[in-house]
Amino acid sequence: MSGGDLTTLLLEVFRRRAERLSPAEVMRRYGSDRFVAPAPTGFAALRRAEDTLVSALPDGFEVLVLAPVLPLAAHSAVATVDPRKVIATIRGSEVAADPTNALALEASARRSRALADDPRSSVVVRLAASQRVSRAQHFEGAGMLAHFQIFGLVTAGRDTGNRAFEYHQLNEHLRFAARAMAAAGAPETQIRLTCLEDASTPVAERMCADLAPLPGVSVLQDPGRTTGRGYYTGMCFKIFANVGGRQVEVGDGGFVDWSQRLLGNRKERLLISGFGVDRIADTLTPQTRPNQ
Structure with a gap:
């Protein structure tokens, strides 16, 4: 049929x-x-958390308003997500489960147009969005919701040699995370880097040294991380906020091969980050905005 x-x-x-x-x-x-109940987090708290994240964005990021659905298999064809964890529709689409998938599609489309004009284009595409998403798997425990808000960032570009793209774009995403968490009221932010291949080790070591002077930020390598392997490539990270003496995971990200597969070009590079807006709103109190 x-x-x-x-x-x-x-x-x-x-x-x-x-x-x-x-x-x-x-x-x-x-x-x-469980998919249709209102969010337990209040609107005002979510809005404050979103505003804090948007205000912390580096110059050059464009904030998009994403559609609530994507083409069928947008989460599984390149992102290795089990289709059973995504809500499919009867019109050949699926409900958004992560804004970085839609942002990756849009970034790849823009990169495709740049490559049509110049096959060696190194134009960098920086996109962000906050989106309410749904996931079909059943979550257990407090704060595990069927639908929740994710603030996502993607940076797409071309390999420029010596892992320069990886270093500069990772530096930008992690500094954004540190700035946003400080503005949200976290007294301390911990960044955990995991190298998924030996070639990424120098980048991780340099990142640890470069970010160490940031106030209230600790950076460490986490070789024992098990989640994300097979999803990320090269290097991935997690962001934790210290809240009342406990570490609360608020963000996750890393390099993926999605743009390479979408465009059929091994020189393409893509870095994604995602932050749980509900969790930030529930555990942190945004007080001031960056650069004010």
Whole structure:
């Protein structure tokens, strides 16, 4: 069955199912479906956290308003995400599960246009967005939600040799994280770097030395990290905020090969970062904004 015929069939199936549902049944479903309940975090707290993150962005980042859905397989074709963790629609699309996937598509489209004008273009694309996302797997524990807000950043460009792209763009993302957490009220921010290949070790060592002077920031290497292997390439990181003597994970990121695969060009480079806005809003109190 073609994609168009399947969509037509499913639309008719769901039309008939919807016609049979009474208002009372819709009300019962609203009370039991974890995907449709309002967020437990208040609007004002989320807005303050978002404003703090946006204000901390380095110059050159463009903030986009993303669509709530992406093309089918946008999360699994290049990002190795199990399709069962994503909510598919009957129109050949899927509900956003992470803004970095959509940002990577847009960054790759822009890089594609730059490469059409100049096959050796080194134009750097910097994009950011805050998006409410849903994930289909069942989360256990406090603060584990079926839908939540993620503030995502991506930087796309071309390999310029000597891992210069990797160093400069990673430096920018990590300094953003430190600046944003300080503005959000974290007394201390910890950055944990994990090298996924030996060639990334010099970049990690240089990063630890360069970021060490930042007030309230500690940077360490975390070779024992297990999550993210097979998802990230080269190097990845986690961001923790010290809240009341405990380390709260607020961000995650690293290099991925998505733009290489989307554009069929091994010279392409892509760095992504994601920050949990709900978690920042619930555990930190934004007080001041950077550069004020």
